[in-house]
Amino acid sequence: MVMTKHSIHNLEAIVKQARRDIIRMVHGCQSGHPGGSLGCTELLVCLYFELMQRNDHFDLDGIGEDLFFLSNGHVSPVFYSVLARADYFPVDELSTFRKLNSRLQGHPTTHEGLPGIRVASGSLGQGLSVAIGAAQAKKLNHDNHLVYVLMGDGELQEGQVWEAAMYAAHNKMDNLIAIVDYNGAQIDGATNDVLSLGDLPRKWMAFGWNVIEIMRGNDIESVISGLRKAQASTGVGMPVMVLLHTEMGNGVDFMMGSHKWHGIAPSDEQLNLALNQNAETLGDYIA
Template identity: 45%
Template structure:
């Protein structure tokens, strides 16, 4: 890449904490989806480091004052991987961890795809139908500029999502308006529902495309949490372009039978599979697993 991430070093303790957060987000994703019976584990597992980096290190936000003026904002454009977002929100303190067990169930705030009307203090925009989030993120970034606040806006898109035409409209808008306060992450796991992205509808060379659209582009290992934190730092002040961070990720990361398998975009997850996944991931460290309200173990 022409541009590289700003150098950034985490203390060993901090790095461990973020690793533990990402690990717990994975355990929560498996537990919540198994309890729901089905869901979208693959992409969520692949974005665990990003969720941990944003909610535990990078973003200026406050669970005790969710609507804090000048807060940074996160837009999950590929809304189907919301099990990871919900876990990050709960672990950051926005709502009780046990509520994760209501995901996808009737009456729950934790809808199958994020719904702002259900979680107005935590979800900046509803998402699910792909290709919509970057436009909303642009609007949030423009509003911050109009208001003269330093708020930064982060968006996450899937790589298959780059096939949606509106994404490229929004890519042009962000560059046209020089939205330096905007960072778009693309989870580049090379898989989508019907198979390999390059077989279904190729998007490569993605970095070169985005650069030619006048974006600053950084490409990193999306599972290297220090690299993710570094890539999420503000661009050099003299560079007015929006930033794209291409996260090389593995669908289903951390769960051996899910890794790199398009089938785990979404579907059923049995309790037996969940048990196998959790034991493969390894025990919770630094966090407590989700428990039922009465304190009993879920899995």
């Protein structure tokens, strides 16, 4: 399917509003992780508004629909924004992010029953294992829908990821699309300095995965084209790995290119600067 200018424009409008949501949410509680959230905005918007097959009613079983799991749970601001904009819960609830008695905790949890959240996440390295379990359940249920999981590249320093990688390939989890936010940065600096990931495409191929790289992970058309290629690569006996090259802090010039915005909230002045770079398109939530 070829994207029209109209549909691209609509997705770009959602991306801009999601960026505003992220910045306002983190500023509102002076806590959270804006950098990675901004870098993944195009991905989450494209998944939920263009690529995933979703049921109208949310339930944890997720039968007859595609599933998404967030492994790097600290980028919850973008996840919450996209879920709210996709009508999983009221947009104005975004104003409660990380505040007392909120369902929108810093890392997603399930005990409050927030629609769209299928697993508590935040302890890095576990999301791929969870997604594999869901993919196996779909095969047992003869459900032909797909399972997606997003991980951070720094997260790949966790050993459990590679145990899960072997398991998925051995069990031919060909209904699974894993995505790595490949921005080259983590909380302590560049991944190459903290613990180099080496030749990541060849590593995943060596583990028996079909690897697809999206070099322009903050470009909507590139993201959609790459993920459609990933969808077309399912069902042939191999799990699919998408290496999504993104820019931490994308869309806010003073946040881009620096790991320092991994987990720092903007000041009042920085909030205004960031909002001026991302026009209000769908209506801001009420603070």
